Amino acid sequence: MKLGMMCTIGPRRFIPFLQAFRERHPKVRLVVQDGSNTMLQERLVQGELDVAVYGQPEEIDERFHARRLYDERFVIGFGPGHCFDKLNAVKVRDLHDQPYVNRLQCEFLGHAGRIFREHGGKPRIVFRSDRDDWVQSMAMAGLGFTFIPEFAVTLPGLRVRPLIEPDIVRSIQVVTVRGRPHVPAVGAFVREILAFAWMNAGT
Numbered sequence: 001m002k003l004g005m006m007c008t009i010g011p012r013r014f015i016p017f018l019q020a021f022r023e024r025h026p027k028v029r030l031v032v033q034d035g036s037n038t039m040l041q042e043r044l045v046q047g048e049l050d051v052a053v054y055g056q057p058e059e060i061d062e063r064f065h066a067r068r069l070y071d072e073r074f075v076i077g078f079g080p081g082h083c084f085d086k087l088n089a090v091k092v093r094d095l096h097d098q099p100y101v102n103r104l105q106c107e108f109l110g111h112a113g114r115i116f117r118e119h120g121g122k123p124r125i126v127f128r129s130d131r132d133d134w135v136q137s138m139a140m141a142g143l144g145f146t147f148i149p150e151f152a153v154t155l156p157g158l159r160v161r162p163l164i165e166p167d168i169v170r171s172i173q174v175v176t177v178r179g180r181p182h183v184p185a186v187g188a189f190v191r192e193i194l195a196f197a198w199m200n201a202g203t
Contacts, residue, residue, distance in 0.1 A: 001185045002031045004040040004052035007105050008132070009172065010152035013070075014053075017196050024192065028185045037107045044177050050186045053193075055170040057111035066173040067190075070198040074108065074168040077136060077158045078145040084161055090145075091165040095121035099144030104130040112147060112168055119166065 005014070018030070035043065040052040045063065053069070060066040076090045083098075084090050095116060100123035106112070116122055126144050129135050136155040139146040149170065153160055174193050176182065 001028055001051070001183070001189060002033060002049045003189070004043055004049040004054070005032050005034050006037055006040060006052075006054035006107070006172075007034040008103070008107060008149060008152055009053065010132075010149065010154055012154070013151040013198070017193065017198075020196065021189065021192050025185070025188055028188070030189075036105060040175075044175065047180075050176075050182060051189060052175045053172060054107075054175065055172045056107050057170070060173065060175060063178060064175045065178045066175045067194060069172045069174055069193065069196075071169050071171050072149050072151055074112070074147055074163055074170070075150045075153070075160045076145050076163050077139050077148050077153060077160050079140045079142040080157070080159065081142065082145065082159065084145060085159055087161055089162045089164045092116055092119040092121035092163065093165070095123045095145070098123045099126045100124060101126065101135050101138045101144040101146045102128040103132060103135050103146060103148065104128050105132070106147070108168065108170060115166065115168060 033049065037054040037056045040049065040054050041064070043049040044052055076084060078084050084094070092115060102125045127138050132152060135146050136153070136158055138144065140155055140158050147163070174190060176186070176190065
């Protein structure tokens with residue numbers, strides 16, 4: 001079975017589910033492929049993926065059957081000694097003119113940019129990368145802050161604060177193509193992923 005996983009979804013929350021699925025369905029061979037939300041949609045339509053897990057600011061279109069798994073807030077990540085280290089939470093307006101390490105693969109890039117501007121928090125982009133490991137490492141080194149989903153933080157020692165006023169939250173969903181017949185493994189996967197205790201995973 002081919003599973004498409006949005007590249008901005010961190011492994012911390014998903015590994016417990018994959019472990020549980022393998023224990024219950026040891027004969028299913030699972031191939032995980034990553035990509036952006038738009039790339040995963042195209043692969044689903046072309047039949048290159050059986051099921052995908054992703055989120056996006058806009059509604060998922062009617063070609064697909066999407067069911068919510070959990071919500072994930074965006075946070076601000078930065079290195080030791082950053083001015084945000086003294087704060088319990090970072091307001092969007094606090095981002096104004098701050099050096100910003102931009103995640104090019106972020107599906108919320110345009111959506112968040114509009115929110116930043118509307119709330120007086122336009123930062124200065126100093127680096128851009130499509131690799132989250134590079135982005136987190138640059139933020140850790142003090143080159144700027146990064147805007148990242150809370151469960152995508154993987155670098156030990158990276159400081160993290162909630163982003164507030166306003167909060168920015170994404171819904172992660174499991175997606176299949178409407179009306180397409182599926183092998184039994186896909187049905188089992190969807191049932192298991194919907195029944196999984198996501199509130200307790202990766203915490």
